[in-house]
Amino acid sequence: MTNTKPATLDLKQENQTLRFFKRFIRSRNVVVGSIILxxxxxxxxxxxxxxxxxxxxxxxxxxxxxxSAQFLLGTDNLGRDIFTRILYGGQISLQVGLFSxxxxxxxxxxxxxxxxxxxxxxxxxxxxxxDMMLAFPGILLALVIIAVLGRELQNVMIAVGxxxxxxxxxxxxxxxxSIKQFDFILATQALGASxxxxxxxxxxxxxxxPIIVITTNGVAGAIIAGAALSFLGLGQQxxxxxxxxxxxxxxxxxxxxxxxTTFPGLAIMITxxxxxxxxxxxxxxxxxxxxx
Amino acid sequence: MIKYxxxxxxxxxxxxxxxTVAVFLMLHLTPGDPAxxxxxxxxxxxxxxxxxxxxxxxxxxxxxxxxxxxxxxLRGDLGRxxxxxxxxxxxxxxxxxxxxxxxxxAMLLASIFGIGIGIISALNHNTIIDTVAMSLALxxxxxxxxxxxxxxxxxxxxxxxxxxxxxxxxxDRLILPAIALALVSAGxxxxxxxxxxxxxxxxxxxxxxxxxxLSEKIVVSRHVLQNALIxxxxxxxxxxxxxxxxxxxxxxxxxxxxxGQMYVQAVLQKDFTLVQGTTLFIALMYVFINILIxxxxxxxxxxxxxx
Numbered sequence: 001m002t003n004t005k006p007a008t009l010d011l012k013q014e015n016q017t018l019r020f021f022k023r024f025i026r027s028r029n030v031v032v033g034s035i036i037l038x039x040x041x042x043x044x045x046x047x048x049x050x051x052x053x054x055x056x057x058x059x060x061x062x063x064x065x066x067x068s069a070q071f072l073l074g075t076d077n078l079g080r081d082i083f084t085r086i087l088y089g090g091q092i093s094l095q096v097g098l099f100s101x102x103x104x105x106x107x108x109x110x111x112x113x114x115x116x117x118x119x120x121x122x123x124x125x126x127x128x129x130x131d132m133m134l135a136f137p138g139i140l141l142a143l144v145i146i147a148v149l150g151r152e153l154q155n156v157m158i159a160v161g162x163x164x165x166x167x168x169x170x171x172x173x174x175x176x177x178s179i180k181q182f183d184f185i186l187a188t189q190a191l192g193a194s195x196x197x198x199x200x201x202x203x204x205x206x207x208x209x210p211i212i213v214i215t216t217n218g219v220a221g222a223i224i225a226g227a228a229l230s231f232l233g234l235g236q237q238x239x240x241x242x243x244x245x246x247x248x249x250x251x252x253x254x255x256x257x258x259x260x261t262t263f264p265g266l267a268i269m270i271t272x273x274x275x276x277x278x279x280x281x282x283x284x285x286x287x288x289x290x291x292x
Numbered sequence: 293m294i295k296y297x298x299x300x301x302x303x304x305x306x307x308x309x310x311x312t313v314a315v316f317l318m319l320h321l322t323p324g325d326p327a328x329x330x331x332x333x334x335x336x337x338x339x340x341x342x343x344x345x346x347x348x349x350x351x352x353x354x355x356x357x358x359x360x361x362x363x364x365x366l367r368g369d370l371g372r373x374x375x376x377x378x379x380x381x382x383x384x385x386x387x388x389x390x391x392x393x394x395x396x397x398a399m400l401l402a403s404i405f406g407i408g409i410g411i412i413s414a415l416n417h418n419t420i421i422d423t424v425a426m427s428l429a430l431x432x433x434x435x436x437x438x439x440x441x442x443x444x445x446x447x448x449x450x451x452x453x454x455x456x457x458x459x460x461x462x463x464d465r466l467i468l469p470a471i472a473l474a475l476v477s478a479g480x481x482x483x484x485x486x487x488x489x490x491x492x493x494x495x496x497x498x499x500x501x502x503x504x505x506l507s508e509k510i511v512v513s514r515h516v517l518q519n520a521l522i523x524x525x526x527x528x529x530x531x532x533x534x535x536x537x538x539x540x541x542x543x544x545x546x547x548x549x550x551x552g553q554m555y556v557q558a559v560l561q562k563d564f565t566l567v568q569g570t571t572l573f574i575a576l577m578y579v580f581i582n583i584l585i586x587x588x589x590x591x592x593x594x595x596x597x598x599x
Contacts, residue, residue: 132310135575138537140555147559147567148322224436228541231438232556247438251545254442255450262446265439273434280430 029281036274044090053081055088056239064257074259076250082260086267089241093268096157096226096235096242101218103161108168109211113199115169116176127173130166139163139225146234153242156235160225164218171214175207209286216279220272227268243268296590300583307579312365315572316358319564326350326374326564370569375561380569384551390460391550394542395535397470402477402531407521409478410485414520415512417490425482432479437538441472441545458547469542476538477531484527489520522593529585533578 024030043050059071059079067074072083115126136144145159179185180203188198227244229235236242238249243264250260319326327344345351349360364370370380413425448468449457459465492498493516501515502508540552547553551570558566 128306128310131307132314135307135311135579136571137533137574137578139540140537140571140574143540143555143559144318144567144571147562147564148318150323220434227436228438231541232544233560234556244438247442251442254446258446258450261442265436265442268436268439269431269434272436273431276430276434 023285024281027281027285029277029284031281033274033276033278033281036270037278040090040271040274041094044087044094047084047087047091050087051081051084053084055085055241056080057084064253064260066257067259073263074257076246076260077253077257082246082263085241085246086243086264089243089246089264090267090271092153092236092240092242093223093227093244093271096153096160097219097223099157100160100164100222100226101215103158104164104218104222105168105211105215107162108165109172109204109207111165112169112172113176113203113207116173117180117195117199117203119177123173126169130169133163133166136163139228142225142229143234146229151234151237153236156226156229159229160222163225164222167214167218168211171210172207175210176203179203179206213279213283213287216275216282220275220279223268223272223275293590297587300586304579304583308576311575311579312362312572313358315568315575316361318571319568320354322562322564365572370572371565373558373563373566375558375563375566380566383554383566384570384573387549387551387554390548391536391539391543391552393466394469394473394539394548394550395532397466398473398477398535398538399531401470401474402481402535405474406478406481407485407524409482411489411517413482413486414489414493417493422486426486429479429482429486432475432482434479435475437472437476438541438545440475441469441542444468444472445545458545460546460548460550465546465548469546469548472545473535473538473542477534480527481524481531484524485520488523489516492516492520495519522589525585525589525592528588529582532581532585536574536578 057080059075059081061079062071062075063079064077065071065075065079071081073086074082076082076085111126111130115123133141139160141163142156142159145162146155149155149158176199185198185202188202193202226235227242227247230242230244231248233248236245238245246264247261247268250257250264253260325341325345327341327348327350331340331344349357352360361371368381370384372379373383376383409425409429413422413429416422416425445457445468448455455468456465457468498511498515501511506514536552539550540556542548543550543553544556551574555567555570555574557563558570
């Protein structure tokens with residue numbers, strides 16, 4: 001984390017980009033993870049093209065039917081096509097993952113930069129708030145936020161996002177503290193750059209490596225947490241599909257129709273696995289000392 | 293050492309204060325009137341609402357309400373559930389043993405498998421065993437606990453019919469939720485132990501131990517393990533947090549009447565006093581568990597100084 005070197009003036013920018021790209025290509029984790037993930041994203045986005053059925057369409061005569069040519073992954077208790085629902089549900093699950101991380105990373109990184117750069121009472125205040133947030137473990141903070149805001153999908157994103165703030169703040173603050181010691185920061189300050197300019201243009205690029213790694217793993221965590229909240233009945237509400245909600249809806253029928261729960265669960269797991277692979281690969285390349 | 297303990301406890305004061313304020317404000321940030329929730333479907337006339345508000349102290353200024361809430365909390369009184377009118381403290385204490393039982397069992401399983409797999413993996417670095425072990429760990433951390441719970445029910449209760457699917461009481465009803473809960477922690481523990489071991493294996497003193505002619509068994513058990521397991525203590529807190537929040541899901545799925553299951557029900561039923569009391573209880577417990585882990589860390593790692 002602390003071995004990030006200050007930016008150097010690079011005359012062979014293009015060459016280095018190429019070299020960087022080659023390193024990514026050579027990492028098996030990155031390649032496998034990206035391919036799986038891109039496949040999933042493509043399938044999910046092309047849902048209306050891939051299936052002609054609506055995700056909420058009920059085939060009343062085909063309830064709880066096992067996988068067949070007509071219903072690729074079977075049907076649920078209302079006779080809805082599970083394959084279609086997984087594709088459309090993926091749009092929501094992936095959205096929750098991305099938006100929550102966007103919220104958490106933006107706020108977390110900003111707080112970390114401010115705390116590390118200004119130090120003093122600002123730092124103390126921010127870090128005490130972070131300590132407070134950390135007192136609510138795991139999805140507990142998200143549950144508290146949902147309890148206050150009410151159960152709706154956008155509240156799930158806010159809840160999951162806000163509860164991921166501490167990770168970013170802690171890492172970015174630590175890196176900022178060490179980077180602001182470098183001479184080039186002093187030089188920039190001496191030239192009269194504003195604090196925001198120094199933070200965003202000079203410090204931020206140098207703490208990007210750990211941020212990228214945490215963000216990648218964060219998307220996986222956010223998808224799991226978002227689906228967990230919907231699973232508990234606190235996120236996406238029926239009839240629209242979402243992976244966690246589908247798992248919950250199929251739970252009652254697990255004895256007679258295991259496919260109703262098996263496939264949405266597999267969808268979550270494969271997506272999360274792909275993102276984690278990508279994250280592991282990125283960590284090995286960008287920031288080998290960061291342990292997650 | 294005592295000085296360090298006191299210092300660590302003093303450091304926790306601002307956190308504890310902020311936690312209590314946040315939890316207290318929860319009730320007031322929530323849209324909807326707690327008095328209305330309390331009255332529920334009963335015919336609520338404006339006069340009745342006003343009387344309930346008066347009873348609950350909702351008309352007094354916030355700082356005054358906070359002080360009286362905290363004063364009561366310190367005496368073990370967290371108010372009454374809006375739904376059942378049972379004291380929140382009683383409800384928590386009734387549910388707590390089931391959650392502790394589950395968390396302890398999961399912690400045990402996670403430690404055995406996580407540390408075991410991590411050690412095996414590190415000792416067979418860059419072999420097929422390492423690859424398989426680390427793939428298993430990756431799958432472990434990628435399995436949402438609600439999904440692994442359902443899979444375990446499917447395999448052991450539905451297909452093999454050797455374990456009961458739901459309920460509580462007895463080892464046979466504990467084992468499935470505990471495994472489900474342990475998986476994620478075991479996975480991250482295995483990865484942590486492996487990288488920590490690999491780091492220690494490259495240290496000079498390990499080379500020294502080997503060149504002294506000590507057997508590999510002694511080198512690993514006396515010189516490597518003892519040092520490699522120290523950093524593991526730091527993620528115990530994180531693990532415990534995972535277990536607590538995972539219990540919310542496993543208890544719901546396995547129909548165990550623990551704190552987690554109660555919490556979800558309270559959120560769903562908008563039983564704000566119960567949510568508030570339970571949140572306060574869990575958060576404070578977690579803060580103190582983390583202090584305890586910090587202290588353990590200082591004890592097991594002689595390189596860390598108290599100040």
